[in-house]
Amino acid sequence: MKSRFIRPAVAAFFLLLPLLPAQYAGSSPVDEARKQGFDDIDEQACKGWLEVLAGPAMEGRGTGTKGYLKAAKWIAARLKAFGLEPAGEQGSYFQWVRLVRFLPNQQASKLxxxxxxxxxxxxxxxxxxEGKAEGEAVLIRGRGRDLSLQDPESLRGKVVILSVPLRDYFRSPLRKQIREAAPAAILRIVARAAQRRGMGRYQLASAVQMGAKLEDGPARKLLKKLGLPAKLAAHPKNAGLEVHPSKKSVRLTVKAKKEEIKSPNVLARLEGSDPELRDEVVICGAHLDHLGKRGTTIYPGADDDGSGSTALLALARAMKTNAKRPRRSIVFLWVCGEEMGLYGSKWYVENPLFPIAKTVCELQMDMVGRNEEKGNERPEDNIQTIHLVGSKKLSMDLHQLVLEExxxxxxxxxYDEEDVWNRSDHYNFAEKGIPIIFLFSGFHPDYHRPTDTVDKINFTKIANTARLMYLVAWRAANRIERIRHDGELSK
Known part of the structure; x- marks a missing residue:
């Protein structure tokens, strides 16, 4: 992929970043109980850490690669140097996430x-x-971004046949409903069923979904065998959703080559000061992974999410440095697999090292090191801006606390980036009913490109993200009253 040139005005702006003040103009002093940790958050330290994380030795921190493991070990070494307690498995800083991928033998597999x-x-x-799956067939046809089933639980154990445009399927509630219903298999009717030459993408070992893609011809034959009209294989022309059950069963037998890897989440804990409340935790999170290498090209991921990982490291050191500890414990969590589909956080909430019921809130930092640059927005217009995403969905109490701090x-x-609500790791915590906030500084032309490099980072913004999250986490952990939950998740 070709490098992108930076406009001269933008280049000049980045040269001025070290001259920017620490806190933004008009901010008020921090109370003495938290000032020591707050003052410990240092832009130069952040710069040094990010230069390592986004440096060539980490090779883009792709989940499952040597570069990612090197980054995880480097983070763990920093946590040990800070004096923070390991919070992973068997007294380590790691929680190992199991991932698998397959290369199906197409000619040895059948429907x-x-x-x-x-x-x-x-x-x-x-x-x-790989393996076998069987269940009664249900055809789902639809078009539109608001596709939603009245009774998704009825799909449990069924073989779901989808005739829905792919874009609508991924953007509507339908995909989540089907996934959570745990069907035996999913068959997608597509315009062209391309056969992958190499191994498929990695998946969580605990969530492998049986399935296949069918072009129009085979799909029509399948529907006929199921006693359904063949014409229903075509995507509908009008918006809406149709469900066509069949009493006949579909069987899948898939033989495949399997490859399994493990990749670590990284965790540390600062124990709370109150014996009655220290078993409750506030989790502060970021994702450590990025896109790794593609051929010989490294995707450094300085902003995505080297910036959040760096802010979390600064926050962790600040918490340990501060003489006064909050009543509840603080957990610092760097996850793997975010770029693959939020896998590391999904694994954590399914295998929590601290009980979900004892988790007060989760505070997420993802892409917090750049000034938004999209459309008619210039980076120099967004020096102090940051997106506060999802904070009103589960707890207005937590939202108000963020505003105050x-x-x-x-x-x-x-508040204009709610479309990214389900695109970072806080989402898996929210799905478990845990109040969240998500800080995100916005998109820019280097997003998911090899040009997402350290020289374009606004370290004042990273440091101030760490400062804000430090204050929010400390206060959420120190209150006598637990953060109030508003009830059902607001979509």
């Missing part, structure tokens, strides 16, 4: 209804999975 069967190839491609930092909050 069957009664005595009729179809092997892989020529319009049928089996997904990255921001008086000490001075961010200008924006």
């Amino acid at each position: 069957s209804v009664g005595g009729w069967s179809r092997k892989g190839g020529d319009g049928v491609v089996f997904e990255s999975c 921001n008086h000490h930092v001075g961010f200008e909050f924006e």
Whole structure:
């Protein structure tokens, strides 16, 4: 991928970043109980840490790679040097996440209804999975971004056949409903079922989904065998959702080559000071992974999410440095697999090292090191801005706490990026009913490109993100009253 040139005005702006003040203008002093840790957050330290994390030795920190493991060990070494307690498995700083991927043998795999069967190839491609699955078939046809089932639980154990445009499927509630219903398999009707040449993408070992892609011809034949009109294979022209159950069963038999790896989440804890409250935790999080290497090209991920990982490191050191500890414990969590599909955080909430019921809130930092640059917005117009995402969905109490603590930092909050609500690791915590906040400084032209490099980072913004999250975490952990939960998750 070709490098992108920075406009001269933008380049000049980045040269001025070290001259920017620490806290933004108009911010108020911090109380003595938290001032020692607050003052410990240092932009130069952040710069040094990020230069390591986004440096060539880490090779883009791709989950499952040597570069990612090197980054995880480097973070763990910093935590040990800070004097923070390991919070991983078996007294370590690591929680190991199991990932698998498959290369299906298409000709040895088949799709069957009664005595009729179809092997892989020529319009049928089996997904990255292995094993056997069988269940009654249900055809779901739809179009539109608001597709939602009235009774998604009825899909449990069924073979779901989808005739829905891919864009609508991924953007509507339908995908989540189907996934949570745990169907036996998912068959997607697509315009072209391309066969992957190499191994499929990694998945959580605990959540491998049986499935296949079918082109129109094989899909029509399958529907006929199921007693359904063949014309229903076509995506509907009008918006809406249709459900067509069949009493006949579909069987999938998939044979594949399997590859399994483990990749660590990194965790440390600062124990709370109150014997009655220290078993409750406030989790502060970021994702350590990025895109790794593609060929010989390294994707350094300085902003995504080297910036959040760096801010979390600064926050962790500040908490340990501060003489007065909060009543509850603080957990610092760097997850793997975010770029693959929020895998590290999904694994954590399914295998929590601290009980979900004892988790007060989760505070997420993802891409907090740049000034938003999109459309007609220039980076120099967004020096103090940051997006506060999802803070009103589960706890207005937590939202208000963030607003109050921001008086000490001075961010200008924006609320126009709610579309990224489900695109970082806080989402898996919110799905468990845990109040969250998500700080995100916005998109820019270097997003997911090899040009996401350290020289373009606003270290004042990283440090101020760490300062704000330090204050919010300390106060949420120190209150006698636990953060109030507003009830059902607001979508």
